[in-house]
Structure formats: structure tokens, C-alpha cells
Amino acid sequence: MIQTDPLLAPTRLLDFESPAIAALLEARGWKALPPDARIGAIYDFVRNEIAFGYNRADDIPASQVLVDGFGQCNTKGTLLMALLRGTGIRCRLHGFTIHKALQRGVVPELVYPVAPAEILHSWIEVETGDTWIDLEGFILDAPYLTALQRAFSDSDSLCGYGAGTECLNSPPVEWTGASTYIQKTGIARDLGTFETPDQFYDVHRQAFGQLRDWLYRHIVRHWMNARVRRIRDGRLPLKPGTARHRHEGDAHAA
Template identity: 45%
Template sequence: MEKYLKETTMLDYSNEKIQKLIKERKWNELDEFECIRDIYNFVRDEILFGYNIDDSLPASKVLADGFGQCNTKGTLFMALLRACNIPCRIHGFMIDKKLQKGAMTGIVYKNAPQKVFHSWVEVYHENQWYELEGYILDIMYLRKLQNKNKKCTGTFCGYGVAIKDFQNPTIDFNRNNTYIQSEGITQDFGIYDSPDDLLQVHHQEMSAVKAFMYKHLGRHLMNRNVKKIRNL
């Protein structure tokens, strides 16, 4: 299990602000289940859903941003878990861009790659690995999105969601897997020890021009769309 506890460039849990957060929240004083659950809830609800500048950000930068998406929130989640001596690993995928429709609109959606890089975190607890993806959307954003689409009681795909039961998603951790985008998966890259290792092999593929436009325009428009939903 040692490799699932290792600090890396991206999982920089020795960072002063990460250590300060852990001390303030007293996560190291909790039993393992409560620690996992509390860190999970923190990453889900206090690190808001939003789009960072790059998937390769270290955990400390994601914490400083205060927002993130599947890959970046996962990096922070893993760093906090490992800092509390809880083994975890990362599972990489591609998802269909249609689940981002609504967050992505207009020319941003039109020019986005059809396949979007995605990942979730797997946590080892009580001799079992749990697949955790439900931390991606903060609860405030999700509740507003559900309220906006009250008539949808089954499958929903869009605004960062791809699940079969939109009104009752499995997003709370209680010794169970959690999912929020899993129905959009189109390709499975398998399991890696760390996000650093995963990104060395797989990453978001797009031209230099599109990457520049995403960093300097696209993600800001996407974050604006997300905020509009959250502020309904």
C-alpha cells in the first residue's frame, strides 16, 4: 500500500496550507471512515465545481483556487487522503462532451473535443476499494440544477452530469461507490498510482490554439455558466 500513500509533485500534501487545513479540521483525529467521509464532503461542497486552468495543477493550487472539476478536485482529494495515511489511487477515462453541454455553450461547445479527459478517485478502506466520483459537483450547484429540471426523473446528461437517476444520485459516501458522470464514459484508461503517472500517459488532446482559447476564454465562460446555475 506504500505506493498509494506516496507524495508526488501534484499530490503535494506537505504544503503548508494543506497541512494547516488538516490540522484545523482535525481530520487526523477521526477514525478512518469519518476521515474519508469528511474529506470527501469538503472536496465536494467547499471546493466548488468549476474549471481550472489545467488538469496538471498540484493539490495546493486547487485548494487555493477554491474550485475544480473531476481531475483537479480528484487531485486535492487524493492529497488530503494520503496526508491522513489513507491509501488511494486514480482511474482515468474519456467521457463524451455532451455531458458538459450547458456548462459549455455556443462556440466553446462546438469547438470542444468530442472526448473529454476524466478521472475518479478510488479509496482503500476496510479491505475494499471504493470508486468515488460524486465529489465533482458541489451540492448547491447540483440542487439548483435539479430544481431547474424538476421534470427529469430518470437519466440526465448535461451541465456536468451523466447519471441514470438525476433526482436521486448516489453522491454521499457511506461505504459505497459514488457517481455523477459515469454514464458519459466512452473509454477506460485503467488505474494509476497517481495523477502524475496518469497524465504522463493520457491527457486532454487538443490543438495549441484550442488549448490557448480554453485557458484564456473558454473556461471563464464555462465558469460563468456554472455560477448562473448556482445563483438561481
């Protein structure tokens, strides 16, 4: 019996054999690239062609993230893993929690006080050569990150609006063959490594509770996505405690 490498195998969430993902892999021709270029091309696709935004849940299949066309750390990570495995690149998930302050400015202020203190987070570890590197810098698409850099050009430290970095103006987010990060300074707890996102979500779930989960899926995430679009357009809602900047007129935006 043929044994499948567990770090290359498809799963319910890593459904790279689904028609949508199989068609994408064929159209992009990534499998024909050398491994380093293959990782970079897939990373750039997930970073910039899948916009930063909030899906209905963390544990949705990669094919659904592709259809949505947007995602956050966990969902974009699932898609990244599926595309990497679908082209023969070994990868795994590293789970964490992040402090909710990292999401302030995106989460509406009406909701922020009742949000969980820690939010489920993950990055992807990919094997390249004889080493493993961390990939987290794909979370924020370039237009969104540029909007943050313009708004906070006077500071290199930011924890909010979906970013957690001490080098905002030149964060390590471009693929160079080394680790990439954009939310690292917001990390609260290390939950360890997992072969698949399926295993991760079997053990760890966001602590919303039934009512808050329903509100998130049907109302709150739509508010958050509207805020993300405004931020990407350069209209930042001001989060409490942030020094005023040129977008202060939007301080009371929903």
C-alpha cells in the same frame, strides 16, 4: 532504507506536505478520526467546500486547487487524493474519457462544435477495510446539483451541465461508505488505474492542440465558470435538444 507505500506517497501534484494543505489538515483534525469518518469528512470538504468549476489545467498541484477554491473531476480528484494520503488513507486514480455531451450547457454553444469529442475524466478509488470503492460524486457541489434537480425535476436522466446520471433526483453522491457517482453515464473509454495523477497525465493529455489550449486557459474556461455560477444561482442556459423549462428566458445566455 524505509520503503514508502506508493499509494500513500506525496508527489508533485499530491503535495500534501505543502504549507497550505498541512495547515488545513491540522486545522480540521481529520487524522484523529476513525478511517471511515476520516474519508467521509475529507470527501464532504472536497465536494462542497471546493466548488464545481474549471481551473487553468488538469495537471495542477492539489495546493493550487485548494487556493483556487474550485475544480472539476480531475482537479478536485487531485485534491481529494492529497488530503486522503495526507491522513494515511491509501488511494489511486482511475482514468476515463467522457463524451463531450456531458459538458453541454456549460460549454458555450459557440465553442461546443470545436470541442474534443471525448474529454479526459477520472475518479478516485479509495481503500476502505479490505475493499476498494469508487469516489466520483464529489464533482458537483450541493448548491449546483440542487439547481439541476430543480430545473429538471420532471426527469431522472440527464447528460449535460456537468452531470451524467440516470437518477438525478437522488444520485449516489453522499458519503455512506459505498461508491459515489455523478458523471458515470457519460463515460466513453476506460483508461485504467494509476498510482498517482502525475503518472496519468504523463500518459494522457486533453487533445486541445496549442491554439485551443490557449483559448481554453485564457478565455473559454472563464465563460464556462460564469455559466456555472449562473446555473448555481438557478439561471440555466438551455442546451439544444433539452425540453423547455422555467428558465427558458436564459436560453440565449452566453
